[in-house]
Amino acid sequence: MTDNIHPLTRAALPGLTQRYASEKRFRLIGLSAVVLSLSFLVFLIGGIAFRGMGAFVQTEMQIEVSAETVENHTGSSFALMRKISLENFEASARSERRLSVSMVGEGADEDLENALADLGSFSGTARVWVRASDDIDVAWKADLDPEMMTTLRPKQVEWLQALANEDRLRTSFNTGFFTNGDSREAERAGIGGAFVGSLLTLSVCLLLSFAVGILAAIYLEEFAVKNKFTAFLEVNINNLATVPSIIFGLLGLAVFLNVFGLPRSSSLVGGMVLALMTLPTIIIASRVSLQAVPPSIREAALGLGATRVQAVFHHVLPLALPGMLTGTILGMARALGETAPLLMIGMVAFIADVPGGFTDPATALPVQVYLWSDIPERAFAEKTSGAILVLLVFLLLMNLTAIIMRKKLEKKW
Amino acid sequence: MADVKSQVSLTRPNSKLREQAIKVSLMASSMIAVLVTIGIVFSLAVEALRFFSEVNVFDFLFGSEWSPQTAMRADQVASKGAFGALPLLAGTFLISIIALMVAAPFGIYSAVYLAEYASSKRRAVLKPALEILAGVPTVVYGFFAAIVIAPAIRGWGQAIGLDIASESALAAGLVMGVMIIPLVSSISDDVITAVPSALREGSVGLGATKSETIRRVVLPAALPGIAGGLMLAASRAVGETMIVVMAAGLAANLTFNPLEAVTTVTVQIVMLLTGDQEFDSTKTLAAFALGLALFVITLVFNIIGNMIVNRFKEAYD
Amino acid sequence: MTVTEKKTADQQAPAEEPKIVATNVKVSYGGRDALHGIDLEIVARKVTALIGPSGCGKTTFLRCINRMNDLIPVAEVTGSITLDGNNIYAPEVDVEVLRRHVGMVFQKPNPFPKSIYDNVAYGPRIHGLASNKQELDKIVEKSLRRAGLWDEVSDRLEAPGTGLSGGQQQRLCIARAIAIEPAVILMDEPCSALDPIATAKIEELIHELKERYTIVIVTHSMQQAARVSDYTAFFHLGDLVEKGETEALFTNPKDERTEAYISGRIG
Numbered sequence: 001m002t003d004n005i006h007p008l009t010r011a012a013l014p015g016l017t018q019r020y021a022s023e024k025r026f027r028l029i030g031l032s033a034v035v036l037s038l039s040f041l042v043f044l045i046g047g048i049a050f051r052g053m054g055a056f057v058q059t060e061m062q063i064e065v066s067a068e069t070v071e072n073h074t075g076s077s078f079a080l081m082r083k084i085s086l087e088n089f090e091a092s093a094r095s096e097r098r099l100s101v102s103m104v105g106e107g108a109d110e111d112l113e114n115a116l117a118d119l120g121s122f123s124g125t126a127r128v129w130v131r132a133s134d135d136i137d138v139a140w141k142a143d144l145d146p147e148m149m150t151t152l153r154p155k156q157v158e159w160l161q162a163l164a165n166e167d168r169l170r171t172s173f174n175t176g177f178f179t180n181g182d183s184r185e186a187e188r189a190g191i192g193g194a195f196v197g198s199l200l201t202l203s204v205c206l207l208l209s210f211a212v213g214i215l216a217a218i219y220l221e222e223f224a225v226k227n228k229f230t231a232f233l234e235v236n237i238n239n240l241a242t243v244p245s246i247i248f249g250l251l252g253l254a255v256f257l258n259v260f261g262l263p264r265s266s267s268l269v270g271g272m273v274l275a276l277m278t279l280p281t282i283i284i285a286s287r288v289s290l291q292a293v294p295p296s297i298r299e300a301a302l303g304l305g306a307t308r309v310q311a312v313f314h315h316v317l318p319l320a321l322p323g324m325l326t327g328t329i330l331g332m333a334r335a336l337g338e339t340a341p342l343l344m345i346g347m348v349a350f351i352a353d354v355p356g357g358f359t360d361p362a363t364a365l366p367v368q369v370y371l372w373s374d375i376p377e378r379a380f381a382e383k384t385s386g387a388i389l390v391l392l393v394f395l396l397l398m399n400l401t402a403i404i405m406r407k408k409l410e411k412k413w
Numbered sequence: 414m415a416d417v418k419s420q421v422s423l424t425r426p427n428s429k430l431r432e433q434a435i436k437v438s439l440m441a442s443s444m445i446a447v448l449v450t451i452g453i454v455f456s457l458a459v460e461a462l463r464f465f466s467e468v469n470v471f472d473f474l475f476g477s478e479w480s481p482q483t484a485m486r487a488d489q490v491a492s493k494g495a496f497g498a499l500p501l502l503a504g505t506f507l508i509s510i511i512a513l514m515v516a517a518p519f520g521i522y523s524a525v526y527l528a529e530y531a532s533s534k535r536r537a538v539l540k541p542a543l544e545i546l547a548g549v550p551t552v553v554y555g556f557f558a559a560i561v562i563a564p565a566i567r568g569w570g571q572a573i574g575l576d577i578a579s580e581s582a583l584a585a586g587l588v589m590g591v592m593i594i595p596l597v598s599s600i601s602d603d604v605i606t607a608v609p610s611a612l613r614e615g616s617v618g619l620g621a622t623k624s625e626t627i628r629r630v631v632l633p634a635a636l637p638g639i640a641g642g643l644m645l646a647a648s649r650a651v652g653e654t655m656i657v658v659m660a661a662g663l664a665a666n667l668t669f670n671p672l673e674a675v676t677t678v679t680v681q682i683v684m685l686l687t688g689d690q691e692f693d694s695t696k697t698l699a700a701f702a703l704g705l706a707l708f709v710i711t712l713v714f715n716i717i718g719n720m721i722v723n724r725f726k727e728a729y730d
Numbered sequence: 731m732t733v734t735e736k737k738t739a740d741q742q743a744p745a746e747e748p749k750i751v752a753t754n755v756k757v758s759y760g761g762r763d764a765l766h767g768i769d770l771e772i773v774a775r776k777v778t779a780l781i782g783p784s785g786c787g788k789t790t791f792l793r794c795i796n797r798m799n800d801l802i803p804v805a806e807v808t809g810s811i812t813l814d815g816n817n818i819y820a821p822e823v824d825v826e827v828l829r830r831h832v833g834m835v836f837q838k839p840n841p842f843p844k845s846i847y848d849n850v851a852y853g854p855r856i857h858g859l860a861s862n863k864q865e866l867d868k869i870v871e872k873s874l875r876r877a878g879l880w881d882e883v884s885d886r887l888e889a890p891g892t893g894l895s896g897g898q899q900q901r902l903c904i905a906r907a908i909a910i911e912p913a914v915i916l917m918d919e920p921c922s923a924l925d926p927i928a929t930a931k932i933e934e935l936i937h938e939l940k941e942r943y944t945i946v947i948v949t950h951s952m953q954q955a956a957r958v959s960d961y962t963a964f965f966h967l968g969d970l971v972e973k974g975e976t977e978a979l980f981t982n983p984k985d986e987r988t989e990a991y992i993s994g995r996i997g
Contacts, residue, residue: 006816006820006822006823007827007831008813008816008827008831009822009823010826010827012827014858016824016827019826023622026627026628027526027623030526030529031530032522033521033522033523034522034523034526037519037523037591038543040546041549044549211442215443216439218439219436220443224440233443233446236446239450239712239716242645243453243652243708243711244651244652244707245654246683247453247652248453250456250701251452251453251456253686279445279446283443307432309431337550337552339552339654339655340551340654340658340683344682344686348687366552369553369556370655373560373659385556391550391553392553395548395549611838611840612840612842614836615836615841616842616852617798617801618796618798618829618907619856619906619910620830620853620856620857621853634843
């Protein structure tokens, strides 16, 4: 044995130093796989947040209104808005008149009407804020980046610069984005209708899938005799959980719409389709939480003379319920983000009105995202990302609720 | 004895009936799951059969030309080749394979790290974080693929002199791959954890380093299970709709070039059924035939995948 | 340097010189003591049996000798164990080198899900002990011969190792361990999962192996300890109660606990 080399160190085994290096490399590759996957997530959500934050605010411009014009005007506020636009931008040529009118946005007349009502009677001139058109909105939010002003005419750019220099542009919170229904005009389009549509759809889905899912789970876990039929049921449920969602849409189309004749595009049918889709998820989660209830609880109840039904409904179910709810929330989160099956049953039409009931034509948040993503106008790209952000916030809240419930549950057992 | 019997009744006639009713309703609820399956199979099969009375099954499965638009006109309904699904199936598999090529390395290496290296604290944070990727709605991935990834890929292609379609299979496949990373990773994680520690000890006891043990013993042992997991992931990719609707092409294109635009089964189902048309047209019936094909393909993938994974887990129980 | 020429320190040392010296070895799992201060010398090229009732710490001690306890994050080992005078718990020691010299055979046969050949070749391959295929073939054949398995498997080296019978699997694991020419082989109840015939074969093998290797065997069978070992150490509740030559310990135990155990009153 050589004196200066410790026989149990890497110096005594040729190649070990390289093996250690490859060990480090391997570990690093594993870590970077996780980190890269997560950075894609950050990139995805960050990119959409970056694009979509603008949807929550809208650009307004300050216009001058002379008391004289208002007093002399007799027609609609829409016509008044036109007149005031012409005055403000001193448009004389016929072509300029059209350009000046399209500086203000759809619904600016309402802003004007409200502002005048607030002002009451006034003399001379007053300045009021009205919403700008979507092209102005896009340009102003991009800090008048020339690349984002390609849709504006040179004259309009000139006016826009002038407004900017006089500090007569601002952004304010866009309430309409949350309350309005869909619109062909970007400055008026909102997710209100889609949101209510999602709400109605999810209520139907929850009602059906929760009730049926839990009852089915109780049967399978507590009452079913283990035989070939129940084994078939189980395989069936597990396979249903992996059926592509679009297939459920086809089922809804063929059965709910064409056989039962239920109203097309309605949140009722949407909810029913999503309920069928989430049912297996809820059954599986509910069975797991029933399995987690110790058998001693059942035995104790049965030992006191309770029937099986009593033992399950009075003692086992209350203990399993939180776990079942957790699974249900996760199922609902999935249903909320689902688009494809809703396309199949016609929830993809342009619907300007906020739906008032379960049988009204409706869309849902993710479908709205899909619809808007198809519109080439720039202003709608921002709306699309904005709608996605709202959708993601809801999903986050639902998942957090589920996680917190699960944590509480763990402490209990 | 007779007295006692008259006082203690051992039967409860009133509640018997109610109990029975409750049990029946419980059973009925679980039967709904079967009804759904029957409903799916029947509605798809019935409409598909009507479709196949107009279009030959073999022309549908092996025809290389897909152009449902021409068949809209009554005189062309019988024209052969317009409903050849081969390009759609090829497109579907092309995009799924790209997705798996992304998801497999990322998913498996992530699983190796999480199962073998990460401390339990780090694992508790990273694993759910990775799961978020699976919770993001597919419409979001589709939007992102269409407005960020596809233009970026096209831009890179131009920079190196490659002409890449703006709706390339590559863009859709890459994003879909990211979406199924958590699926691959969680199944691989399960499978890797199921490899008995006796095998790890056997290797470490011979003086192997951790990575040598993982690469030469654990992963080869886990391979069948991981392959089963990839089958399940492939089934997800084949059935995925929104990403391809938004980021893949519409034109049927029989190609295996990932830089070209291809269309998929799900894209065509959506295209055939959205918009206004008569329900009984060959076009809408074709959507159900495609639906049936999709259902069968994903079912087969799932059954095989589950069988492999379960057999693997049982082998080491 | 080829494997056959390599002389381990063991082969140069005089027969009675201790190969392994454990001094005051204590192990605790997350604060719970499993071993309280073990002092034991293990003689070169002899078989030392560790016996005692289950949970007495004999396996824990065995796993200290090639630092397999390192795999358990909460395990804490203090004291010193030397191999040929070198402290194996010294900070500069690389466990891979240690384990290359101190092989291990486990309670349940754990062949890798690979071919018989690849199982035996695994160790030489990772440590780079063979420079070509012929050398590797030689090592595999020699190891299988020494493990008494060659005649049974020579015609199906490419068959999976997991397809062998339990006793064959365990001998395959022994072949796998000796393929890297360790100085010491640790055996953790190697026959507990085997039938009596397979057990007899392994015991016979141990007899042959001790000509070349220092063997430490954990067993819960006193008969087995009596049959195969030269020295025996009796563990009880984390203490080393008694140690000595096997014959002396079994015929004339000094401690009453040892006597109680070998007469079947505790265990």
